[in-house]
Amino acid sequence: MPYETPQPAFVLVRPQMGENIGAAARAMLNFGLDRMRLVAPRDGWPNPQAVAMASGAGRLLDEALLADDLAGAVADCHFVIATTARMRGLTKPVFSPERAMAETARRVAAGERVAVLFGPERAGLENADVACANAVVTVPVNPDFASLNLAQCVLLLAYEWRRATADVVAERTDMARADWASHQEVERLADHYEAQMQEAGFFFPETKAESMRTNLRNMWSRMPLTQADVRMLHGVLRQMVRWKQRDG
Template structure:
């Protein structure tokens, strides 16, 4: 088992089970377990919400009790939105999934418990867990539905498991302009602005040119951008000539 098992404890609506499966599969997770689903199993309503994640429902483990569902787990997290008065570590989803990844990497097996839609896990469920996961939600409205909780946790697992660049630039059939290309663009602008009498008075001309060069240096220009600027300047000259 190279990923944690997402264990839905006494889920009430098939639609929510299906939405949870879809959320799991969005982030590459397929180990779903169901503990005593209220409306029985299988449930056709789950498939309607699972969309392309129906395979998770087909392979989901079905258990009558929670102890049976976590019997092979070496570490269990319980998700909860409220204080329980129990002495347990309380982790953010990010920290919990970092730990889960480390445990799995060492050969352990992690289970993550999600409670029924109406009121979440009971204390009798949470005492079986090693730690709890708590989301810093709005204290005036702490309710997260089942699929939301699964999605948030699955996202943090994915984030802890793969290298995700915090920011990328998508270049549409182009590449960043070279220093020489930006230098030539600056020359072109200066020549056109000089001809238009922009650099006035003469005592301020050098400072104005420096500011323009600094502007070009700050911009992440692509080759397509540079070509566009050159084209604009040429067209303005043609229009002025007419």
């Protein structure tokens, strides 16, 4: 069953290799997209190589809309974006992938149907294909090697779609069944180390002892310690003291 989430259709125009169609399906499903449309696949349809490469995303291939030409594939769409790495001599809005998917998300949320076109592997979309689009999306790739694999291009746009429509956390810490140490627990750890370092004669000369203690306290306060970290560091110091006492 297709996802109920409104989303764009990804249209593969005259794709040549079944493996790339399957890889594109897998990339789409990775990011919650399942509206694939195929325009005149070179090797016919269905394609066993596509199924093998889809690796779990086979339902996208089963549900893919098959069209004889581009006009038929996008006939129901309100806005069409063409992917291309080359200047075409056509006056069009040119989006970055991020901007293209933000605009797509805005239009889809407003109830519009949006299609994103991907060209065949050999040379990409033809000028006639791009002329049918309302806008172009271009990836900022190395100008000396601008060609992207079909599935890679699909993956990149699918990722930007996900970023535009999902709550993507920029950074997080997985706690692995641990809790952060409290300020009091860190203070006790600092006290433990400071006492042992005092006994070992670390704070020398006396004129620098106070600034050395301050720097150590500052170091402990900067460290993001879990309760497990604190217990381990207490244990490390106790064992070192026991070892020194045995040695003495």
